[in-house]
Amino acid sequence: xxxxxxNSPSLSVQEGRISILNCxxxxxxxxxxxxxxxxxxxxxxxxxSISSIKDKNEDGRFTVFLNxxxxxxxxxxxxxxxxxxxxxxxxxxxxxxxxxxxIWGLGTSLAVNP
Amino acid sequence: xxxxxQTPSHQVTQMGQEVILRCVPISNHLYFYWYRQILGQxxxxxxxxxxxxxxxxSEIFDDQFSVERPDGSxxxxxxxxxxxxxxxxxxxxxxxxxTPETQYFGPxxxxxxx
Numbered sequence: 001x002x003x004x005x006x007n008s009p010s011l012s013v014q015e016g017r018i019s020i021l022n023c024x025x026x027x028x029x030x031x032x033x034x035x036x037x038x039x040x041x042x043x044x045x046x047x048x049s050i051s052s053i054k055d056k057n058e059d060g061r062f063t064v065f066l067n068x069x070x071x072x073x074x075x076x077x078x079x080x081x082x083x084x085x086x087x088x089x090x091x092x093x094x095x096x097x098x099x100x101x102x103i104w105g106l107g108t109s110l111a112v113n114p
Numbered sequence: 115x116x117x118x119x120q121t122p123s124h125q126v127t128q129m130g131q132e133v134i135l136r137c138v139p140i141s142n143h144l145y146f147y148w149y150r151q152i153l154g155q156x157x158x159x160x161x162x163x164x165x166x167x168x169x170x171x172s173e174i175f176d177d178q179f180s181v182e183r184p185d186g187s188x189x190x191x192x193x194x195x196x197x198x199x200x201x202x203x204x205x206x207x208x209x210x211x212x213t214p215e216t217q218y219f220g221p222x223x224x225x226x227x228x
Contacts, residue, residue: 031215032215032216034215034216034217036219041221042221042222043118043120043205043219043220043221043222044157044205044219045219046216046217046218046219049215049216089157091157093215095170097214098144098145098162098164098165098169098214099162099169099170100145100162100209100214100215100217101147101159101162101170101172102147102149102157102159102217103159104156104157104158105156106155106156
């Protein structure tokens with residue numbers, strides 16, 4: 001199942017710089033895309049989402065960009081902080097009403113160095 | 115802030131035994147889900163539940179699995195006869211009517227089948 005792909009298993013960034021995490025998808029039926037952050041031994045924490053009819057959504061330091069023609073989205077974190085070090089998952093929502101499910105990428109481990 | 119809780123955090127069982135994983139979704143949420151993540155693999159959808167019945171289930175969710183909402187707060191996943199390959203992190207999630215695509219996750223139960 002390769003519907004959602006995160007091709008970079010890891011990323012290392014200096015504190016204060018921009019972190020860019022990428023995600024590609026194949027299924028045109030996805031109507032929402034979500035980013036989750038996960039620390040070890042914890043569950044995924046919802047960060048930010050974007051509807052497929054938008055191309056950008058911003059929330060504080062986090063911005064998600066969607067390029068629907070390229071089936072590509074990215075999460076920008078500016079400025080990056082050491083507390084942002086975690087695994088970031090891209091997930092795509094498909095279905096309607098009570099028949100929704102999330103399809104997940106493998107995750108990208110972000111390390112923000114002081 | 116309301117959160118999804120799960121118990122137990124860890125469960126070790128012998129192959130062939132029954133296990134019940136418990137979840138308390140966020141109180142005003144209407145849609146409930148179970149996902150699992152086998153070590154090193156993607157998070158996988160198992161089942162969605164709404165209005166006291168299963169909305170959708172994946173091919174992983176075979177006859178060995180069942181879900182139940184025994185009262186107004188708990189949501190359980192039962193595995194009748196565990197297999198070695200059921201060893202995984204099991205995550206419960208819930209979402210509300212207004213934004214059903216945004217699922218909030220519990221901390222997970224780590225199941226180890228010996």
